Amino acid sequence: MNKFIYLLLFFSFFSFSQTKSLVGVVSDDSNKPLESANVIAKPLQEKASLKFAIADNKGRYRLELDKAVKYEITVSYIGFVEEVFILDADAVVTSHDFKLKPTGEQLKEIVIKHEFKPIVIKKDTMTFDVKSFANGNERKMKEILEKLPGVEVDKNGGVTVQGKKVTKMLVEGKSFFGGGSKLAVENIPADALDKIEVIDHFNEVGFMKQVSDSDELAMNVKLKADKKKFVFGDVEAGAEVGNADNGFYLGHAALFYYSPKSNVSFIGDLNNIGKRTFTFDDLMRFGGGMSTFLSGRKSLTNLYSFANDNQDVVQNTSQFGAFNFSHDTSSKLSISGFSIFSKVLTASQTQTNNEYLQNTAFAFEDRAQNGDSRSVLGIGNIKLDYSPSAKEKWYYNGQYQSTTNAISNTINSITSLNSSVFETISKADNTAIKQYIEWHKNYNLKHTTTLVINQAYDYNTPQTNWFTDQPFLAGLIPLQDDSSYRIEQIKKVKNNSVDALFKHYWIIDNFNHLYTNVGNNYGASRFETSEKQILTNGTINDFALNGFGNAIKYKLNDAYVGLEYKFRIGKWTNKPGLYLHWYHLITEQKAGNQSLSKTLFQPQWNSDYEFNKSETLNFSYKLENSFPQATQLADQFTLQNYNLVYKGNALLQNERYHNTSLRYSKMNLYRGVTWNAMASFNQKVKTIRNEIQLDGINQFNTPILSDNPETNYNVSGAFTKKIYRFNLRFNTNLSWFNYFQTINTIETSNNRNNQRMGVVLKTAYKKWPGFSVGYTKGFSQFSGITRSNFQTDAIASDFDISIAKFWTYKISYENLKNTNNNNQSNFYDIANTSLRYQKKNSPFGFELTANNLFNNKVKNDYSFSDYLISERTTFVLPRVFLFSVSYKL
Structure with a gap:
């Protein structure tokens, strides 16, 4: 040191x-x-x-x-x-x-x-000229972005600029694979980039910019002149060396064709080293299929199994292919679309020590779990962009989505009372169709209109079988004695929604705008469950005779009108709004029908103060209402897990909560300083929270609506200072969460608080080797039934250097130490390194990579919830030496 x-x-x-x-x-x-x-x-x-x-x-x-x-x-x-x-x-x-x-x-x-200007700042747009920040050793867009001032790229491919997340990724002004960032930053070659534009308050429709008040932050990649009508990209293939018995491999292709009227992109990936090609955020964007003018619609589609790198497994095979195209058929009509296929096979192994917290006693469980999963995803999306004139715009977007998930788990649960082995086999098929149409019309300098209609349908049919060698969940499920036990569960979830919005923008003058909103959101769901015990003699014990088996029809209609008034006083812009909602909820199920109607006012306020072009302050407030979903209202029992039974509550009503945030941003290149800070406050005045009954490790949960407030405070910030050839960055995130929880009929006030502070030092001179080192200290506290405190110490470092012109060496290192309430600690460290050889004008590149260099077998961590403290050991992929050859087009 x-x-x-x-x-x-x-x-x-x-x-x-x-x-x-x-x-x-x-x-x-x-x-x-x-x-x-x-x-x-x-x-x-x-x-x-x-x-x-x-x-x-x-x-x-x-x-x-x-x-x-x-x-x-x-x-x-x-x-x-x-x-x-x-x-x-x-x-x-x-x-x-x-x-x-x-x-x-x-x-x-x-x-x-x-003409060369490294950074050009206009009101809402900041443009970086790539060649003033790159040193020529960068392979992908990600490595370029990490060298731009105020720009950060996280390990999952998410991009932030001055603390604000990029929500739309464009290449030459056109959406790239639905606008997700990871596919762009990890696949677009660095030598194809000319400029990077960052556009705040982004809107695809030019004449809507001044009235839409979009909070989107877009990043537009401008290609070099010789790449604007050219095929470029790279292909890579790698295989394990040194210990070929494991059979690790990697295949990757990123191919792009761009021309003034057409562009085509293909990304393919095949590997078994735990590398995923896109993130859950990207999947949510791909699978969203909803207009940005409509928000708040919840999706029941579960795509977690396809997202993020996952090396916390003992086996991982990923197959991925994505195709993106865009073509201008004329000056008025453009067609674009993408298709995605993903197949992921994993095997996992964990060991967990659980402490269940109860009001009078504690229960302990040692759990060993082995799992296998197979997930297949297919998405097809097409979008039409039609501009009959400079003052009118039409969009149509249609999407079809199909997923299949098959999971097998074996759990060995050991408590002070008994030892049980549970095997779970589940399969879920999901089909979804989503589409929307948008119309925007600018009549004159003062009047503009928007009409949006959104429709979505999905159908999910999960089936689960539990197998065990002895009775379980005594008193909660109606088991009949048998030599072995098999429980079969079938669920059917069907959702259909139609949302519509008509909005008129009236620009009274340069300082006053008036916006009128009329809309309707309609959602219908059907939720059915069935649980049966299949005895070894072939007879069936139907749990429906004992309060199991849901069959609920759910309809929620939300009609609303709203008025927003936007006015500007000097540098201060305000937009208060008031919405009137008419909610009507109908449920039909075995125990009877329920109907609920409410008329609710929902005020909101947005305020922006621009001190100068590089310093802004934003405040927002909104009073919102959230109504329960069909699964929360289904009033029959449902088996959720080997130790959990759930029952909905047909009498639930809406949650009501306040959302407030304050954001400050400042960049001063004269002093080499960047400030970003955000504070948020969320308070629920009516809260839906599960009431929990614990008996040993067995749990029974049911939701209740209470007037107990829930408050959540969050403060985060980052400060960056350039010191000679270095960038020094401090960041922090503080959160306080207070709520009431009922466990075994006793209500307690719980506090869950977290603090995280970090510092990072990295070089900021392109002639030097790239080097960064960071340290983050984290604290977590929980108080309720008991008091728990956890601490984390994390060190992360990266280093890359060019050697003899053609060689590039990189190494990354992470070390995480966890300390629990009894001052007991565990830790793990992970190092990855690579050596690459490529001549400047040669298309071929050769690379030797070592993942998990220290050959760690496990990762350890602590966690806690309202009634559970866990210490978990996760088995991970072994050390991998991979030799790969790449070819650049």
Whole structure:
């Protein structure tokens, strides 16, 4: 560690001694600061790099220049004549102010000498020029994004810019595989990128931009000129070396064709090393099939098994293929679509020590679990984009989705009373059809209209069989004595919904807008369950005779009208709104029919204050209502697990809750500082929460509606500072959650709090090796029936270096330590490394990769809930040495 500190000090001293700073102010001829002016320092000698800066809200700029280098410094700003300053190599000047003159109306032509601007900031758009941040060793888009100021990419491919998540990914202005980020950042070649645009308040319809108040953040990838009508991409194949008995392999292809009118993309992946090609967020986007103007509709489709990398298994085989296309048939009509196929086979093994918390006694369970799963997914999606004129836009989107999940689990449960072995075999088939149509019409400068109709249908038929060697859930399920026990469960879940919205935008003037909303959301569900015991002699014990077996028809209609008034006072924009909802809920089931009608007001308020182009403050508030789903209202018993029975509550009504958030963002390139902070508050005034009955490890849950408030506070933030050639980042996330929980008829007030604080230091100079090291400290506290405290210490580090031009070496390391309430600790560390060889102009690349370098067999962690404390050991994939060959088109 001491050597590492000395190395950092050496780097810092070296960079300081080899650079000089030039500061100043950019203003107009009346001394008014010109915010976001571009300052470009072009070296007038070879082997020196271009430098740049952007003026802050006070017009200040700072350039970090190499010593002994002569520069031509150019300042540009829209509407002003450029000014050039020559800084000699031996100059002792440390400051220089620029005063720009307006171009004037009589000037017909402006000659821009320097089109290259590393970062250009407009009101809602920030554009990065890739070549000023890349060093040429990057293979994929992800490695480029990680070097852009204020941009972060997490391990699942999610992208954030200044703390805000990118929700739409575009390539050349067109949606890339439904707009998900992971497929783009991990597959688009780095050498195809020209510019990266970040667009806040994004809207696909140009004339809707000023009225839609979209909160979407889009990232648009602009390709190099030679890639805009060209086939590019790469293919890769790898096999295990050193211990071929395991049979690990990897095959991957990412192929792209782009032209002005058509583009086609294909991504294929086949591996058994736990690598998934896309995330759950991407799947939700692919499987959403809903207009962005309509939100809040819940989907019962379960796609978790297809998402995220999963090396916490003993076996994992993933097969994936995705095809995306877009074609402009004419200047008015564009057709786009995608299809996805995924097949995932996994085998898992865990050991868990559970402590069940009860009011009078505790129960302990040692559980060993082995599981196998097979999940198959197919999605087809097509979208039509029709523009009959510049003031009218039509969209149609249709999607078909089919999934199959087959799971087999064996659980060995040992308690102080007995030992049981449970085998569970389940299969679920799901079919979904989703479609929507959108119409947008701009009549004139003052009036615009939107109409959206959304329809969705899905049908899910899960079947589960439980096998065990002795009776279980005594007193909760009506078992008959037998030599062995088999329980068969069949569920049928059918959902159909139609949502419609008509919205009119009236721009009264530049400072006042009035928006009118009329809509209706209709949802119908049918939920059926059946549980039976199949005895060894062939007879059937139907649980329906003892309160099991649900058959519920559910209809919920929500008709509403709303008025939103948007007004601006200087830099302050507000949009209060008031909605009136008429809810009507009808349920039909065995125990009788229920009907519920409510008329509810739902106010909301959004407020934005723009201090300057780089500093904003946003506040939002909304009062919302949420009605229970069919599964919560089904009032017959349902077997959920080997130790859990659930029963719904037909008398449930709506939850009512307040949502408030405050977000602050600031980026100051003059000081090299980025601030992001967010605080949120959620309070439920009417709460649906499960009432729990515990008997040993056996549980019986039923939902109840109470007036007990639930409050959830969350504060998160990040601060980044550039220090010479380094970026230093501090981040934190604090949450407090208070609620009431009833266990064995006794109600307790529970508090679940979490704190996480971290620091990351990484190099920010493209001529240096890439290096980052971070430390995160986490605390978790729970108080209720008992008090529990957990701590985590996490260290993460990455390093990459170019060797002799053609070699690239990378290594990543993670270490996680968990400490429980009794000060007992467990930990695991994971290291992955690779060595790659590729000549600059050669299409072939060769790479040797080592995953789980230390050959760790298990991961350990602690967790807790309202009534359960668990210590879990998860068996993971062994060390893998993989040799792969790639070919770049």
